[in-house]
Amino acid sequence: MNKLNRIYASGILLSCLLLLSGCVQMKNGQPTGVVWDFLGKPMSMAIEYFANNQGLGYGVGLIIVVIIVRLIIFPLGIYQSKNATYHSEKRNFLSPIFTPINERMKNAETQEEKILAQQELLNAQRAHGVSIMGGIGCLPILIQMPFFSAIYVAAANTPGIKASVFLGIDLGKPSLVLTAIVALLYFIQSKMSMYGMDQEQQDQMKNMMYMTPIMMVMFTLGAQAGVTLYWVVGGLFQILQQLVINYWVRPKMKARVAAEFEANPPQWDKYKPKATKDVTPKNAGALKQGKQNKKKRNAGKQKSR
Incomplete structure (x- = not known):
């Protein structure tokens, strides 16, 4: 069951990464679709507004828009984490079971x-209202996904971003510096997520603590720095x-x-494990003493010979 939970969590993370661009279709190299028209395009226009109309540059414009988007969906993230934390605390309390x-x-052994x-274990979890998936609901993820997808595609396809420089970093090319920052931020977040868990849960989550930043490195290593900057703010x-x-x-x-x-x-x-039945004979002590006396008598007979 613990292995199933880890696979489920890994699947959610991988799905989030892969589906970021899946909510927006690409046609002739340009983003299209309902999500892009209603969310992505306004985000791209907002980036250009802050970059050009306010004279802040595309790097700062992207950061501002990402912050606005993240603030909008922040309550959903807290709600989702609240449910997961509730079930985590239930597991902590019920660890003696x-x-x-x-x-x-x-x-x-068999x-x-x-x-x-x-x-x-399943019976004990059901009886005490503990979700076998840790309380991670799909609905908040599905609601957040179009926003993540739209801002991701806006960061990747707003023309001015690819041609701009932010703090000496060419936003149109991959940046090892930003990739390292992303890995560090998501490692810190993964480490912090283990706070308050009992030792058993921490042992289960250790793999995820390293898996998340490794996956982020793989995802951003070849991406243009503008997209990686989006992940930095997200981290x-x-x-x-x-x-x-x-x-x-x-x-x-x-x-x-x-x-x-x-x-x-x-x-x-x-739900306590049943004690192993004691199958030792009640007269085991007497039998042992009888064997020892028999050995002594045999030894005495051998000496007399």
Whole structure:
């Protein structure tokens, strides 16, 4: 089940990266489609407005528009993370139930034992209202995706961006400096996301902590710097969102979970691993003593011979 959660989380991340350009169609090298017409094109025009009409340049114009877009969808990100944090805190509280079952699953010697432990874990999660997918909902992602896609394509296709320079960086060519910054930001965010988790959950998330920045490096390494600059601003917002989750949302969810289980105590005994039956004979001590006496008598007979 833990492996399934990791695969699910990895799939979401990969899907987000691959679908950024999928919401906007390209025709003859130019973006088109409903998402581009209603979101992407206004974003591109806003970038040009700040760059040309306000004289701020395309780098600053792109940053401003990305900030505006991220602020618009920020509540959705917090909502999604709030649900995930709620289920994470439930798992923390119920670790005395889940940890022994996970240990039995890990140490199962037969497939039957493993299946029984998995079923027991599913039953325990359902009984206590813990989502097997960690509370990560698809709807907030689907709502945010057109915005991400539109600003991504706007950053990649606004003509002035490719021909401009920002802080000495040619925005029309790949930038190793910006790629390194993106990797660092997403590593920090991934590290921060493990805050407040128990050791078992942290062990499960270690792979994701390295996978996310590696995937971002692969995604931005060959991209033009204007697109990478978009990911830099996005990484900063991810860190901001994680700070809100760690120091405002998580304490509230922790208190909520404690109150819920105080009103409706968890069923600790029902899902405890059953103790192994003691099959040692009650007269084992007497049998052992009898064997020792027999050996002594045999030894005495051999000496008398």
